[in-house]
Amino acid sequence: MxxxxxxxxxxxxxxxxxxxxxxxxxVIVDADRIAREVVEPGTEGHAAVVAEFGDSVLLPDGALNRPALGRVVFNDPERLAALNAIVHPLVAARSAELQEAAGEHxxxxxxxxxxxxxxxxxxxxxxxxxxxxxxxxxxxxxxxxxxxxxxxxxxxxxxxxxxxxxxxxxxxxxxxxxxxxxxxxxxxxxxxxxxxx
The missing domain is CATH 3.40.50.300 (P-loop containing nucleotide triphosphate hydrolases)
Known part of the structure; x- marks a missing residue:
């Protein structure tokens, strides 16, 4: 591989x-797409983001309001680091799963x-x-x-x-x-x- x-x-x-x-x-492993998947409603990532940032970053249907979350973290390195600490390990784990499934060649x-x-x-x-x-x-x-x-x-x-x-x-x-x-x-x-x- x-x-x-x-x-x-x-x-x-x-x-x-x-x-x-x-x-x-x-075999494409798309970090942005995976980053969206790992915070979809019902996931561990979604629950962690809501616990950290509150309901103000949610849309009425419960999905993340990305623009609202972006405004919270964009100019605040500490808040961005908190978001990354949730999302990055989940993205890394999912990326590793997809890579393992790809096959040796x-x-x-x-x-x-x-x-x-x-x-x-x-x-x-x-x-x-x-x-x-x-x-x-x-x-x-x-x-x-x-x-x-x-x-x-x-x-x-x-x-x-x-x-x-x-x-x-x-x-x-x-x-x-x-x-x-x-x-x-x-x-x-x-x-x-x-x-x-």
């Missing part, structure tokens, strides 16, 4: 690369947005960074996601720098050009990953 950490700045196109790798046969791609920020590169056999210029990232966030320019800049500033991400990369997938170029580069990287596995 080959474990791959896949990361990239917001708006760089990591989700598209993840989808393309899955189409080639990679699998290429398991862990889609980890904050891989660089959290110093997680050493956990993987290979790190793949999806790269785009800050100008391209900003344009995509504003144009494609409808994000206000100031919010997009603030989200980008909260992440690792481009240089920090590139410093941990074993493979870089440039995502500045057309989709065909991205598909071709992902295919090249996939072939190299398959050989290593």
């Amino acid at each position: 080959l474990t791959v950490g896949l990361t990239g700045g917001i708006g760089a196109g990591k989700s598209e690369v993840s989808r393309l790798l899955a189409s080639h046969g990679a 699998a290429v398991v791609v862990h889609d980890v947005p904050l891989l660089t920020e959290n110093g997680l590169a050493p956990r993987y056999d290979v790190v793949v960074v999806v790269d785009a210029s800050p100008e391209t990232q900003l344009d995509r966030l504003v144009r494609l996601r409808g994000m206000p320019r100031d919010e997009a800049r603030s989200r980008m500033a909260a992440q690792a720098t481009r240089a920090e991400r590139l410093a941990v990369a074993d493979h870089v997938i440039d995502n500045e050009g057309p989709l065909e170029a991205l598909q071709a580069r992902v295919r090249e990287v996939w072939e190299q990953l398959r050989k290593r596995a």
Whole structure:
């Protein structure tokens, strides 16, 4: 089994690369998706978040109100650390289960947005960074996601720098050009990953 950490700045196109790798046969372990699953109503994570943050972070149906929770933790490192202390161990345990189920010859791609920020590169056999210029990232966030320019800049500033991400990369997938170029580069990287596995 080959474990791959896949990361990239917001708006760089990591989700598209993840989808393309899955189409080639990679087993995708998506940290963001798992982070949502482990706090769904009825889970241990949901109960722990409500115990820590109260009912004010719930929607009427009992699900977490993510924007409300985000406002509580975004500018408060202590509250963010409390949330992470609940969610991160649950995500790690679920990720490990999915990896174990993948089989010994699998290429398991862990889609980890904050891989660089959290110093997680050493956990993987290979790190793949999806790269785009800050100008391209900003344009995509504003144009494609409808994000206000100031919010997009603030989200980008909260992440690792481009240089920090590139410093941990074993493979870089440039995502500045057309989709065909991205598909071709992902295919090249996939072939190299398959050989290593």
